[in-house]
Amino acid sequence: MDVSEIIIPREFIEKWYEEKYSKYQGKESYYGEVDPEIKDLIKRLLKNGKTSVLDLGCGDGRYLIEFAKAGFNAVGIDLSRAAKSRIEKRIESEGIRNLVDVINADIVDYHFENRSYDCVLCSEVLQQLPRNCVEEVIRKMKRATKNGGYNFIRLPSDIKRILPDGTFFWYEGEAKYSRDEAVNLLRKLYDDWKIEYVHETFFDEKWSIPEVLKPILGGYDIYTRREVAIKCLALRISD
Numbered sequence: 001m002d003v004s005e006i007i008i009p010r011e012f013i014e015k016w017y018e019e020k021y022s023k024y025q026g027k028e029s030y031y032g033e034v035d036p037e038i039k040d041l042i043k044r045l046l047k048n049g050k051t052s053v054l055d056l057g058c059g060d061g062r063y064l065i066e067f068a069k070a071g072f073n074a075v076g077i078d079l080s081r082a083a084k085s086r087i088e089k090r091i092e093s094e095g096i097r098n099l100v101d102v103i104n105a106d107i108v109d110y111h112f113e114n115r116s117y118d119c120v121l122c123s124e125v126l127q128q129l130p131r132n133c134v135e136e137v138i139r140k141m142k143r144a145t146k147n148g149g150y151n152f153i154r155l156p157s158d159i160k161r162i163l164p165d166g167t168f169f170w171y172e173g174e175a176k177y178s179r180d181e182a183v184n185l186l187r188k189l190y191d192d193w194k195i196e197y198v199h200e201t202f203f204d205e206k207w208s209i210p211e212v213l214k215p216i217l218g219g220y221d222i223y224t225r226r227e228v229a230i231k232c233l234a235l236r237i238s239d
């Protein structure tokens with residue numbers, strides 16, 4: 001089959017997020033509800049007296065704010081300045097300013113202190129990185145976690161972005177894991193921890209095309225995005 005495709009230069013990933021977060025006026029997170037898995041994780045951590053969290057690629061604070069509202073010291077890292085200013089507004093209105101710290105940085109270069117957090121999250125970020133960076137970031141997440149702490153990863157796999165004329169589009173250098181590759185990677189990298197679960201969910205949704213990408217993608221407003229989202233929770237059981 002002859003399938004045409006468009007490769008978008010990497011700098012547009014950042015431009016797209018800046019556009020999303022600066023336009024969005026909702027009071028809640030742009031990404032909607034907090035997953036039930038995260039609510040359970042918060043309960044589980046609190047029950048064991050654990051209260052610090054690091055969220056890599058925290059976006060506009062969907063998880064970060066849920067953790068801080070439960071009393072956690074919450075540190076978020078994200079490239080986007082617009083995401084940071086949305087979080088700052090949201091924590092002001094929730095009265096949790098003293099519990100949240102947001103850093104504008106690249107998670108690939110940023111140095112996290114060893115064994116400093118009870119929980120490290122990375123949701124829907126790794127799929128955009130080159131494969132060698134994905135593995136490096138997961139190794140850093142593991143090192144930054146205290147004994148008895150958790151890592152939660154949500155890693156979209158088998159991603160297909162399809163324009164109305166059937167053209168596929170990708171970002172330059174993104175990991176492009178198949179479902180099996182993503183599951184095997186997580187199982188391999190956490191084989192010295194206790195893997196609590198590796199779940200998967202299939203999504204097939206229509207998404208808006210941001211203004212910044214319209215000239216590259218032929219002026220369309222909407223595209224279809226299919227993916228198998230892999231969620232993995234792992235527990236650090238010993239040194």
Ligand SMILES: C[S@@+](CC[C@H](N)C(=O)[O-])C[C@H]1O[C@@H](n2cnc3c(N)ncnc32)[C@H](O)[C@@H]1O
Nearest residue numbers: 017031057058059062078079080106107123124
């Ligand atoms: C799809 S959003 C997910 C936001 C949040 N984790 C959630 O699940 O609600 C991806 C976020 O990752 C950030 N991001 C992408 N690459 C990054 C990198 N290399 N370093 C830091 N943040 C990054 C983007 O700016 C964006 O806010």
